[in-house]
Amino acid sequence: MNAEHALDIALLVLRVGIGLTLFAHGAQKLFGWFGGAGLAATGQGFDGMGFRPGRANALCAGLGEAGGGLLLALGLFTPIGGAAAAATMLVAVSTHVPAGFFNGKGGLEFPMTLGIVAVALVISGPGQYSLDNTMDYPLGDPWVGIVALIVGAVLALGLIVRRRAFTKTTDS
Numbered sequence: 001m002n003a004e005h006a007l008d009i010a011l012l013v014l015r016v017g018i019g020l021t022l023f024a025h026g027a028q029k030l031f032g033w034f035g036g037a038g039l040a041a042t043g044q045g046f047d048g049m050g051f052r053p054g055r056a057n058a059l060c061a062g063l064g065e066a067g068g069g070l071l072l073a074l075g076l077f078t079p080i081g082g083a084a085a086a087a088t089m090l091v092a093v094s095t096h097v098p099a100g101f102f103n104g105k106g107g108l109e110f111p112m113t114l115g116i117v118a119v120a121l122v123i124s125g126p127g128q129y130s131l132d133n134t135m136d137y138p139l140g141d142p143w144v145g146i147v148a149l150i151v152g153a154v155l156a157l158g159l160i161v162r163r164r165a166f167t168k169t170t171d172s
Helices: 003-031 038-048 054-074 078-099 109-124 142-171
Strands: none
Touching: 003 038, 003 054, 003 078, 003 109, 038 054, 054 078, 054 109, 078 109, 078 142, 109 142
């Protein structure tokens, strides 16, 4: 096995593992699968965290995780799926900061790791063993991933700022 083949297999394993993990978390929010609360209850939880309207924000988070994760797992429209997942994880990280770093105490460790891997997959590309590799379209150009990450980060930061502004007004 040569180094290029090994890298492509590593990207496949990473994409599928992280992608399916993200999909499962999104499916918990959207459908109540895998022990999740489903959209209505998740929306109430988002309302309680200051993401208004809660149901719409829960839907976006679920789609960012499930949709982005599924695209990553398939290696399909990888820059878009990875950027959606990374942006969703950036918002998730912002909610976990008060609990510290470690996941066992509700910290940011887990969503941060998922987000970092999503960014790395956007930068690296999906590898040889992906649906993207079978198609000839401009999404494979490196600038597309960079633009997608920037747009996702701007949207995520806007949501974080909006939430903080809302929670400050309700705390007063």
